[in-house]
Amino acid sequence: xxxxxxxxxxxxxxxxxxxxxxxxxxxxxxxxxxxxxxxxxxxxxxxxxxxxxxxxxxxxxxxxxxxxxxxxxxxxxxxxxxxxxxxxxxxxxxxxxxxxxxxxxxxxxxxxxxxxxxxxxxxxxxxxxxxxxxxxxxxxxxxxxxxxxxxxxxxxxxxxxxxxxxxxxxxxxxxxxxxxxxxxxxxxxxxxxxxxxxxxxxxxxxxxxxxxxxxxxxxxxxxxxxxxxxxxxxxxxxxxxxxxxxxxxxxxxxxxxxxxxxxxxxxxxxxxxxxxxxxxxxxxxxxxxxxxxxxxxxxxxxxxxxxxxxxxxxxxxxxxxxxxxxxxxxxxxxxxx
Numbered sequence: 001x002x003x004x005x006x007x008x009x010x011x012x013x014x015x016x017x018x019x020x021x022x023x024x025x026x027x028x029x030x031x032x033x034x035x036x037x038x039x040x041x042x043x044x045x046x047x048x049x050x051x052x053x054x055x056x057x058x059x060x061x062x063x064x065x066x067x068x069x070x071x072x073x074x075x076x077x078x079x080x081x082x083x084x085x086x087x088x089x090x091x092x093x094x095x096x097x098x099x100x101x102x103x104x105x106x107x108x109x110x111x112x113x114x115x116x117x118x119x120x121x122x123x124x125x126x127x128x129x130x131x132x133x134x135x136x137x138x139x140x141x142x143x144x145x146x147x148x149x150x151x152x153x154x155x156x157x158x159x160x161x162x163x164x165x166x167x168x169x170x171x172x173x174x175x176x177x178x179x180x181x182x183x184x185x186x187x188x189x190x191x192x193x194x195x196x197x198x199x200x201x202x203x204x205x206x207x208x209x210x211x212x213x214x215x216x217x218x219x220x221x222x223x224x225x226x227x228x229x230x231x232x233x234x235x236x237x238x239x240x241x242x243x244x245x246x247x248x249x250x251x252x253x254x255x256x257x258x259x260x261x262x263x264x265x266x267x268x269x270x271x272x273x274x275x276x277x278x279x280x281x282x283x284x285x286x287x288x289x290x291x292x293x294x295x296x297x298x299x300x301x302x303x304x305x306x307x308x309x310x311x312x313x314x315x316x317x318x319x320x321x322x323x324x325x326x327x328x329x330x331x332x333x334x335x336x337x
Contacts, residue, residue, distance in 0.1 A: 004125060007102055014074045015323050025260045025289045027073035028316050031275045033266035034059035034092060035081040040108055042144045044174060044203050044215070048081060057267050058086050065095050067265040071285040075102040077130070077262075079275075084111040090119040097126045104130045106170060109156035110149060121165070128166040128196065131157055135177070135185045143174075157193055168197040168240060175216050179227035186228075190237045197240035201311045202249070204276045217307045218299070222251030235335065241311065243335050244318035244328060249309065253318075257298040257305060261316025263288060273297050275312045277304060 011028075018026045037055045038048045048055070068076055076096055083089050084107050096103045109131045121127075131153055134143040140150040160167050169189050173182055182200075189195050202216045202224075216224065229250050239246065247253040264271040269281035270288040274297075282288045298305050298313075305313075322328045 006125060010100075010102075011074055015319070019323065025294070027071045027263050027285075028261045028319060029075035029077055030068055030071050030073040031262060031264040031312070032064060032068060032076055032078050032092075033080055033264065034064050034078065034083065034089070035086050036267065037085050038080060038082045038108075039085065039110055040082070040144045040146060040149065044143065044172065054267060058088075059267055061088050061091050061095060064092050064265075065099075067270075067285070068096060068101060069099070071263060071265075073101075073263075075104070077104045077106060079106045082111070083107055084115060084119075087118075090121050093121065093127060097124050100126060103127050104168065106130045106132065108132045108144065108149065109153040112156035113152075113159050116159075123164040123166070125166075128168050129160050130168045130170050130199070131195075132171075133169045133185065133189060134171055134173070135181055136188060139177070139181055139185070143172075154193065157195065161194070166196045168199065169195050170199045170201075172201055172203045173216070173224070174203050175220055177224065179224060182224070182228045183233065186233070186237050195238070197238050199240045199311065200249075202309050204308055204310045215307065216309075218309060221249060221309050226250040241315060242318045242322050243331055244321050245311065245315045248314055248318060255314050255317040255321070257308070257313035258316040258320065259297050259313055260289060260292070260294055261319075262312045276308070276310060 015028075035058050036048050036050045038045075041048070078089070078092065080086075083105055086092070089105070093103055093105060103126060105128070107129060112129075132144075133150070133153055134140045135150075137150040140153070141147050157167050157169075171182075171185065171189075186198060186200075189198055202221045204215070225246075229246065234246055244253060244255075248255055259274040262275060263285065264275040265285075268278075269283055270285055271277075271281055272279045272288060272292050273294065277297075282291065296302060299308070300306070322331075
């Protein structure tokens with residue numbers, strides 16, 4: 001299934017409007033973190049290493065909505081932490097949908113069935129669950145450092161599909177993955193579970209992540225995905241990425257980072273410069289855009305960026321490149337159609 005026509009048309013119109021207005025910096029999607037608390041301790045995660053006092057906090061609904069409205073992004077990815085630990089997460093989702101924002105609720109799915117009766121989620125063309133799946137059973141459970149998580153995530157996907165929700169997945173890959181382990185999990189998600197779309201990304205080397213030994217380098221990433229995408233897999237899988245970003249992953253194209261394209265807002269404020277790095281925070285989106293030295297980040301500029309090929313920095317670049325080329329625009333329409 002391709003991106004819904006209404007959504008692709010809306011996003012295309014939004015991007016065209018930014019171009020016509022000659023806006024240099026604008027958000028494609030905003031990462032909203034209404035809490036940092038989580039019910040898992042994934043080996044590659046660097047987001048939950050916060051003081052207890054911060055882990056106990058939950059962002060008020062009004063604050064979350066105001067941040068999204070301030071930046072004007074048409075899409076919102078709600079992350080964390082584990083968003084389902086927020087007692088009003090369903091209210092945040094409903095308020096964003098009411099404002100016609102496309103919402104992706106990222107979750108490890110451990111609480112979907114267990115706490116379902118606590119929430120009032122409703123199917124909507126503006127709403128998708130994004131389930132974290134890093135591999136098949138052994139691989140995924142090792143990644144999240146807890147047995148049984150994969151099986152529960154699979155049951156949660158089936159549960160949500162049965163209730164009429166759009167279900168997407170988010171998979172992060174490390175140097176412990178092989179082309180075959182990635183092919184196996186994407187085949188399973190695409191063919192066996194029939195999820196609507198899949199998002200993939202090489203892991204970013206968080207400074208605070210418990211496991212510092214298994215992040216991919218640039219050349220490793222390119223070699224890995226060039227094998228994964230062989231034999232027509234790219235066109236067969238329902239991947240929620242632009243063709244140019246997938247070219248980038250397998251080394252057919254190279255891009256600079258567009259960190260401002262997917263800004264991040266959390267309990268601390270607007271995070272500088274991106275979702276993955278924390279060089280301070282600002283109170284307003286305007287201050288983030290106007291006071292951040294965006295040219296200081298990217299491979300060859302900041303050593304923390306040297307091995308990064310994550311979608312939050314490079315997917316916006318690929319999207320903008322697609323918008324600037326008739327040939328690539330037509331290609332994207334064919335491959336997503």
